[in-house]
Amino acid sequence: MQFSEKILNTPSSFIRNILKVTESEDVISFAGGLPNPISFPVEALKASANHAITENGSRLFQYSGTQGYAPLREYIAAKYQRVHGLDVHADDVLITTGSQQALELIGKVLINKGDGIVIEEPGYLGAIQAFTLSEPTFYGVTLENDGLNLEELENALQQPNVKFVYTVPNFQNPTGLTYSKEKRQQICEIMSKYNDVALIEDDPYGELRFQGEPLPYIGAGKLENSILLGSFSKTVTPGMRLGFIITKNKELMEHIETAKQATDLHTNIFSQYVIYDYLANNDYMEHVQKIIALYKNQADAMLNAMEEFFPAHVDYTRPEGGMFIWATMNNGASSLDIFQKAMEQKVAFVPGDPFYTAKTGVNTMRLNYTNATPEVIREGIKRLGSIL
Ligand code: PMP
Numbered sequence: 001m002q003f004s005e006k007i008l009n010t011p012s013s014f015i016r017n018i019l020k021v022t023e024s025e026d027v028i029s030f031a032g033g034l035p036n037p038i039s040f041p042v043e044a045l046k047a048s049a050n051h052a053i054t055e056n057g058s059r060l061f062q063y064s065g066t067q068g069y070a071p072l073r074e075y076i077a078a079k080y081q082r083v084h085g086l087d088v089h090a091d092d093v094l095i096t097t098g099s100q101q102a103l104e105l106i107g108k109v110l111i112n113k114g115d116g117i118v119i120e121e122p123g124y125l126g127a128i129q130a131f132t133l134s135e136p137t138f139y140g141v142t143l144e145n146d147g148l149n150l151e152e153l154e155n156a157l158q159q160p161n162v163k164f165v166y167t168v169p170n171f172q173n174p175t176g177l178t179y180s181k182e183k184r185q186q187i188c189e190i191m192s193k194y195n196d197v198a199l200i201e202d203d204p205y206g207e208l209r210f211q212g213e214p215l216p217y218i219g220a221g222k223l224e225n226s227i228l229l230g231s232f233s234k235t236v237t238p239g240m241r242l243g244f245i246i247t248k249n250k251e252l253m254e255h256i257e258t259a260k261q262a263t264d265l266h267t268n269i270f271s272q273y274v275i276y277d278y279l280a281n282n283d284y285m286e287h288v289q290k291i292i293a294l295y296k297n298q299a300d301a302m303l304n305a306m307e308e309f310f311p312a313h314v315d316y317t318r319p320e321g322g323m324f325i326w327a328t329m330n331n332g333a334s335s336l337d338i339f340q341k342a343m344e345q346k347v348a349f350v351p352g353d354p355f356y357t358a359k360t361g362v363n364t365m366r367l368n369y370t371n372a373t374p375e376v377i378r379e380g381i382k383r384l385g386s387i388l
Helices: 013-022 042-061 070-084 098-110 125-132 150-157 181-191 250-264 269-281 284-309 335-344 374-387
Strands: 093-096 116-121 137-144 162-167 198-202 226-231 243-246 314-316 324-329 364-368
Touching: 013 335, 042 269, 070 093, 070 243, 070 269, 093 098, 093 250, 098 125, 098 162, 098 198, 098 226, 098 243, 098 250, 116 125, 116 150, 137 150, 150 162, 150 181, 284 314, 284 324, 284 374, 335 364, 335 374
Parallel strands: 116 137, 116 162, 162 198, 198 226
Antiparallel strands: 093 243, 226 243, 314 324, 324 364
């Protein structure tokens, strides 16, 4: 069979292969990127599933509208008005099959083969994968401790046919870094000079802040072509596959709706009813606070162990929330080599390579702390420290 260039060029196997070798029981794995399953509100979701079926009957099992369940869109709009002061209404919200689908739909709607996408370097692997299906040209911009490098951003924006800039402003995947308030303002100023270029702010982790003050979005509420992505995956459940796109650009919203219709008609309506019932009848913020306490404890355990066991040539980020720490080996060691040695010692992480669009053999690694106890985290970091 002859396969399309776009699928042949799409990165697929790297993390899957790594997760396969790290799956064995006796490996301490910091490689995954999963929320901790003890954070899923199973009993409350069970009650909501029952309640939603009793209340709505066959409507949960019928086809439904492409934009998504109206009460859920209203809930999301009201929340972004209340919490972020954004002028968002239900019609500015479209429910997607996870925010992952939002990435793919945006690529479909905005990218012709060869068009430019400006992306953080390192950047979210799943976004690189989703966008690659639209055959773009990537322009990587270095992600510094406080956000994108501004000079590189300006240069990238001057490249031909750049359609959008993709950012994860809070507790970024893979680095755990958060954009500073100043950088957010500066990026917004730069973007406001490029009216045709959209700014995507992908924010699945923003609510999981365990330190510091929440910061305003970069472009949402300010830039005409702002696209904000959200998700229930990290705060309620990833398995129900519920994310959303918020944009005030009506034309963009219409095209996204068409692309979504072509892809899957609509997001699972059963999931939408159940999560809406859950949100309407439970204290969501109290639930999120529990996840924050859990992850803070795990992040602290990892950072303390790194301080104790990592050699001086290894730098690492200190996230204020989210699920990841990013380490850099300043002696130039290749993280793929270190990965092999780490597997012999039964400890795993994700080597940095798949998070770059144009670099290999890098000296960086992603460490996830949300899926092990503080004791296991300490033991894993101790082993890794001895290898480093
Ligand atoms: N964006 C980022 C930055 C992520 O880390 C993830 C999850 N790994 C996603 C989007 C996709 O999340 P979901 O489709 O579950 O909403």
